[in-house]
Amino acid sequence: MGTRRTSLPGVGTRYDFTTHAGQHLSVVVHHDGRRFIGFYAADDPDTCQSSVPLEREEATALAHLIDPAPLDAVRTDGIDLVTEHIQIGSRSPYGGRLLGDTGARTRTGASIVAVLRRTSAHPSPGPDFRFAIGDTLVAVGTREGVDALAAIIAGG
Template identity: 65%
Template sequence: MDQQAHPTKTTLPGIGIRYDLVTLGGKHVSVVVRNDGRRYLGFHDPEDDDACTNTVPLDPGEAAALANLLIPEQLDPVRNEIEIDLVTEHIPITAKSPYGGRTLGDTQARSRTGASIVAVLRRTGATPSPTPDFRFATGDTLVVVGTREGVDAVADLIAGG
C-alpha cells in the first residue's frame, strides 16, 4: 500500500521557497524555487540534514520534464472495459435527521440503497470506515459512495424521507 509523502515548505526570505521531502528510506531531498523562477534539486547529507551535499540547477523545461517523469501513470484497466458511474457526496446529519444519536447500523443504508457510508467527518476529526455500532451526532457529515441513485437514496434516508 502506498504511503502518502508529506513534504514541508519553508519560505526563504529574498530567495524563494524550499520544499523538503524525507523518503521512507530516510533520504532527504529538497527543491528550491527561487523568486526568479529558477529551480534547484538538492541532496542532503544523511548525517547532517542541514548540509546539502549536491545541487542540480534546472531550467523551466528541465523541471517540467523531471516532474512528468516523477508523476506515476494512471493505470485504470477496469475503466477501459466497463464504465463505472460512482459518485461521492457529503451528506450532513441535521437536527431534523432521525439518525442523530443513532448508529450506522440503524440506517441499514447499504442494504436499503446499495450505497456505502465510507467515512464520518466530525468537528473533532474523521472516522474512516465506520463500523455498524458507530453513533452519529448532529453536525456530522457522512461521506457516501455509490451510484447517483444510491447516494440520493441515502440523502433522503438521512434527511428522514
C-alpha cells in the same frame, strides 16, 4: 446559511442554498450529468431571475475554482460512482443513532465510507458507530443510491 436537497424524479436532484446574506441560489444536477445554477431574488425565492447551464466538465472546472480539492465522480467499468458529503441535520432521525440503524447499504447500495466530525474524522465506520447531529457522512455509490441515502438520512 441554509441548504436543502430535493429529489426531482426523472430529472435529478436540486440543491437550494441560502447565504448568510440571504441570497438564494439553486444547483440542479440532472441524472445525465448536466447541471445548471439558478439565481433568485431575495424577495421572491420562487422566481428564477437567471440561470447558467453547465456541462459536466464545466461544473468540475467551476468546483475546482471554488474548492481546489473537491470530491469528483469516479468512473469504473462503465458504471458511474459518485462520492458525496451528506450532513446529519437537526431534523434527521439518525442523530444519536447507530450507522447500522440506517440499513444504508442494504436499502440503497451506497456505502458510508467515513464520518467527519468538527474535531475528528472516522474512516470506515462500522455498524456500531453512533452518529451525532452535525456529522458529515462521506458516501460512495451510484447517483441513485447516494440520493436515496441522503433522503433516508434527512428522514424522507
